[in-house]
Amino acid sequence: MTAPAGRPRARSPGEAFPPDDVATMRIALALARRGLGNTWPNPAVGAVVWTPGPDGPVILGRGWTQPGGRPHAEPVALAQAGAAARGATLSVTLEPCSHFGKTAPCSHAILDAGIARVVSAIEDPDPRVNGRGHIMMRAHGVTVSVGVLASEARWANRGFIKRIVEGRPMVTLKLARTADGYAAACAGPRLMITGPEAAARVHLMRAQHDVVLVGVGTVLADDPLLTCRLPGLEHRSPVRVVLDTTLRTPPGARIVATAREVPTWIVAALDAPGAAETALAQAGAVVIRVPRAPDGAGLDLLAALAALSARGVTRAFCEGGPRLAESLALAGQVDAVEILTGPDRLGRPGLPSIGPALAQIIERDPQMERGEAVPLGRDAWRSYARRR
Template sequence: MTEQSALDRAFMQQTLAYGARGLGTTGTNPSVGALITQDTPDGPVVIARGHTQIGGRPHGEAHAFDRAGAAATGGTLYVTLEPCSHRTIRAATPCVERTIRAGVKRVVVAMADPNPRFRGLGFALLRSAGISVTTGVLEEEARRTHRGYVLRITEGRPMVTFKVARTADGYAGTAAGGPIAVSCQAANGWVHLQRAHHDAIMLGIGSVLADDPMLTVRLPGMAKRSPIRVILDSHLRLPPGSRLVQSAGEVPVWVIATESAPVANEAELVASGVEVMRVSAGADGHLDLREALQLLGARGINRVFSEGGPTIGEKLALAGLADEVVVSTSPRMLGSPGVVAVRPALAGLLADPDLYRLAESGLIGHDRFERYERIA
């Protein structure tokens, strides 16, 4: 590895980390990281960083250029995704134009635009302006960061992370279906952070009926980072008196039901501020998961965090829709038979090296966690 490529990788690693700060807040746009360096006698130094802001504007590059001002001239721009070359709204200047106007001499990019309509166009415009362009630096890492956006563009659906917590003896609840306190305080905090970094949190109606959850972010200073709460409720059984419905005016609640679900139930939920959407039913009479996710993709959702029970996790994985699976294991024991957290079918899929790989493992507080990434 050359000195230049080592520096590029190091700066791109910083850029990816900075860009990830915006995950879950940028609307339909990807959370792009950008970093600007200038050469000095002692080597390159960072003069500005940026990431896509809340709602998707300004883009990461524009945010960095706004911070750098004239100091960007002659510098190097690091960016996690190919700079946009087209106007999506009249008032916004494409990032390629901003980059050319800023007078940088070099642009280093992690990955190309996944949209075939625009892929490579930004690179071509930069090169035609005399700017040196290096691509593919930490591309694999960037594809992980932007996976939700990539899937929405290429497959019409968001990325789904399914998370399940279990006791040391493998249970997520009591045999009667009642909830149990599984995770430690640190692991619970991690879950709330994950909620904040996703556009939507998704739960099945069974878990809602059992737990009456709020599904909000309850970390200091992050109350406004609560994602849209999506409930998969084939037959519209969500109680109007549930905490979700009662708080729908504060944090959005979307309910996805089958086309045959009772209209009267829908009217009652809508009157409370809940948005109800309908999709086809599968052979089992329950809603079609892929169609439900494509509906979310059409609404601009890039990243979904599913805290549903074992049934939803297994269905998502069997349908090839669980892009990440996070298993958190507590050291505590239930001590008697209960609801199995990871069913045999899901366990078999996670153990198949052609389908999933163990991407990360470690401890969060007292709980051990394993994060699996879907390969195919």
């Protein structure tokens, strides 16, 4: 059985996991990724029900968290396995929940199904769980193994973990630049830096995030739609979020005109004009008020991210350009960076794609993992991500 490729996991000397546990956890992690951007405020979890076989694990059921966060991955996998789940093993990317919410606890479903062993990647940091699911299952005779591919699972769940632990979503920046490093010319029409393959990758990344984030300057300059337009994934468009201190977003902007089909939230200062809010609300947009930054020049970005977190957002995809990216870097709120580099040079002075604070993070931060450049048509794509 060939396990899906996964993120390398650093192991301590002498540490080893049973091969079947590793193989099934890799499958569970691949299943979990199907839910990214589609399960918030819940985490995107994957689960596999299996038994050992002569040629590797025999898969009895697979599941991942469904849209809106319910049903959870475990009951989906258990339902697929049916009666065969009794005496089997369940591999799951996050500790099964143990509390009653809008659904019954997954740990109860596991006990009812007769699962004999649970292989769990990491504990759930939610204070309503936080080890209690594992304790409950052990108390009822289930063998529980924790820590298989833990680094990969923390990576996959980093948005959910940040929301629970830090009260903010994970923030991913997307930046496009010319071959000589510019995002835009100083004057003239908007640059078309990258090609269709890069555009398709951006649309896929949108589908894997809860919200796409821009500043009002981007709305005024480009009037973007900010939806996912990949065939078959149109329903996965994220919420559009505009940071707009004084509510300059026009009610006729495309993201407002389509707000009843794809939600649009506009984050504004407490003192932004009430009449502008009324006009936007009548068009279908939601206005969220937060304090200004201490210098009064714009929004308090920490407060803005906290407000998104309070609404359940775990993963934010920032397409707001170099200025917003630099502001988030200065605020220490950058978790991942996706850089798309086109093949052509601007050949004259322009707006640099990467500011000094962001450059410091991606070039010198010891916690920032740097990926290799990957070709996308004539363009190149490179990822950077903070390890924790």
